[in-house]
Amino acid sequence: MSEKEAALKDEKLKEFIISFDETLPAKEITYQVVLADKLLVAHAVKRGVPGVLFEEINTNSPFDDRWWSSFLNINIRTLQRYRKAKDHIFKPIQSEKIFELAEVINLGNEVFDSPEQFNSWLNMPSPALGNEKPIDLLDTSYGKDLVLAELNNIEYGIFV
Incomplete structure (x- = not known):
């Protein structure tokens, strides 16, 4: 990805997030900031992830x-078509x-030394x-919660 494409992607992401909370300074909007703010996530889910x-x-992500x-x-094939369409918005359930x-990705990348x-x-x-x-548990919310709990246990040295 060229620098110009990366800058455009960052700008689109910032516009999307600022549309929920105009008080956020654009320079402070990062992937981690969005994930840490559950209200922003809730709004983004309702509107759909661009x-x-x-x-x-x-x-x-480690996922293909x-x-x-x-x-x-x-x-x-549908996913690949969505990825080619630069303006696709995912449904709220997705x-x-x-x-x-x-x-999971964010915590996993923090807990382990490398992707x-x-x-x-x-x-x-x-x-x-x-x-x-x-990875086989990540297709349900309950499984995701189990995986997050185990990642937290690993992070804090709690081995069961």
Whole structure:
């Protein structure tokens, strides 16, 4: 991605977020700021995640299109078509799932030293999760909560 494209993407993301809270200074809007503010997330879910925000989340993600299409319950070709359409807005139910996974991605990238280590952990059976792979639990909200709890346990050195 060129610098010009990256700047345009950042500008579109900032416009989207400022539309919910005009008191936010544009220079302070980052991916982490959005995830930390549950009210912003709730508004974004209702309005629908724009493609530019999905791409920002995906750049930090260990998931490929196959996983995303599974998580969002859409055909992989449909997802690829959405990604090509720069102005696509995801439905609220898909938007909620995108933000749920963004929480996992954000925490996983903080807990592990590298995205590769996080990806490896996601794909290994975990005794704390009933010997299931964490990635296999991410298709439900309850599974996502279990994975987040386990990531928090790892972060604080609590091993069960």
